[in-house]
Amino acid sequence: MRAKVGDRLVVEGPRDDLHRRTGVVTQVRGSEGAPPYQVRWLDEDSATESLVYPGPDAHIEEDAAER
Secondary structure, eight states, X not given: OOOOTTOEEEEOOSSTTSOOEEXXXXXXOSXXXXXXXXXXXXXXXXXXXXXXXXXXXXXXXXXXXXX
């Protein structure tokens, strides 16, 4: 998995009753776009940030402005 600042990290819910989470990558801490990523979550009231090591249920969506 490779990302850059501004890309979206999407984590699918592991079950139907758990929601999908989407966040914006604010910092890439691995080399050459590799995890971990600092992510600002968009689905929470306070727009919290956390350090994420994405699992197999996650994927990156490129920053639309860069396409």
